[in-house]
Amino acid sequence: MTFPVTAESPTSLLGIPLIAADEPIIRSGRTGKIERNAALTLLRRTKQGVAECYVLEMLEKSRNGIEIHTGQGFNVGKPCYGYIAEKIKHPVPAKRAQGKHKTKLTPDPIRWRTVPQIFDLRLKDVLSYRAIAGYLNQDLETWPPPQPVDPERAVGRWTPGAVREILVNPKYTGFMVWNRRATKDKRHPGKNNPKDQWVISGVPTHPARVNVAPSAPRRNSWQDA
Template sequence: MAAIRDPNRGFDAIVVGEFERGFAGDQIEHVVALCRRHGVQVWLPEAGGPLDLDNAEHRALIRMLGAQALREVVRARHRAMAAMRVQTRDHGRYLGGRAPYGYRLVPAGTHPNLAEARRGRCVYRLEPDPDTAPTVRWLFTERRAGRSVQDLVVTLNRQGTPCPAEHDPERNQHRTRRRWTAQSVASILANPRYTGWQVWNRQSVDHDHHTPGERRRRRVTRWNPSSRWVVSRQRSHAQLVSEADFVAVQRLRSNRPNQDGESREYLFAGLLRCGVCGRRMDSHWVHGRPGYRCRHGHTGPRTQHTLATLYLREDHLITRISHALHMPVVASPSRVAAQLRTHHMVIVCTADGVSVELPRPMLRVA
């Protein structure tokens, strides 16, 4: 797709041999339109030649083929997800990705799939990393003793303890800062895999099949509730912390005491996402009022011309969200929040306003 912008590309047409492997959904319409702007034709055997978006029959054809291909994509994804659930639950299999800070990967035998085994692939398991495992144990011990996350961050940076990005820079090239942050410490303290159990599906990805040729292709990662996690039936690796310590630390997170001793309610906790950096916004109490902020400029890399902190008061948000949902302005705040949670909506916030993001409808597979 990058080559079609080059006037000296050396070709003037692209032939799609198998549409199932070439596109899904309405991707092909965007691809054909992009190619046409640069003088490149897209040939499809089912069309008997080059595709023409001005031809009604061609448009109907590619939409039918796109729906068929997307159905196959969803089927394949469901099969893969089902297999990964079984591998995690029944076998405690490590399914890829970065090893959690505090662990390292070691070979655990040949791959059970004969075809993969013939290629020389093997399976891996997690093993405590002697360089970083003590830091993980220290974090849980100190946090359970009552120290705040921010206090732990300050201590780690003062001592010069390598943060995850600094410990493994080759796998963390997207991280420009080499310091501990509240987010990095909190993510370690919230990871149940340190108890020795294999846990999968803590996150899910909302795949966007609409714009494959665009650099801003949306691929939204969401944290799943614990009810959707898949946990192995037996321990799969050495634990760095006991289950009792892990549970105690989670209770500290959920029952954080306030200085005034009063309970605080945040109606939109977990429902707001920063429109600047994509992170989930934090609940924050200021001047006796609930609010939400994103400190993308403090806890991670910040692009130029980006505000250091985005802060929105809850009472101001209620009016904006009610308007975006076409609800009466007099609607109660709890009703507005219930509407969002019932329909699994997400509010994208910027300094200029808010927008409602609806969940992408699931394609029913026969």
């Protein structure tokens, strides 16, 4: 068991020793206080380095796995507007035996035609996000609004932000995309990552709703619509 140096230093300044479960307690014969030992300190730092290496290795393997997952066209999280999740048997036999599955994007029969309408209003009619939302809100039965994961957050109509979210989402080109937003930034959760950090499948993996040049989407890159 090891402790990060960031947790160890403040306790030391307060005179509180931090001892791992597998470390012996050595007390001063003169004062009876717990003393630091050079050999044990070296051993602790070695263990801390090994532990950090394991953490980085797990993060690297996890990211590599998600990149492969994305390249194969599997979706992460809630499907974007206009799509629903199609369950696919898990490719790993052990996980498949546990009943686990992956999902790909397939057209939502109710909301499928709304997406190209939004792109037409933006690109052909050059309407603002607010104007597009106003147009769609005139007939919510034909153009049903998005449904958030939390039903209590549903506003029951189109908003400029909801329109923008569709227009800037590259998944509508048929390519699977991951890492568009930061998920571990505590100060700015959900902020947009630079486009060179995106992971994009090399080929289309699901039905597209907008047309793009074949050379436009590339791995870790994206051209603005």
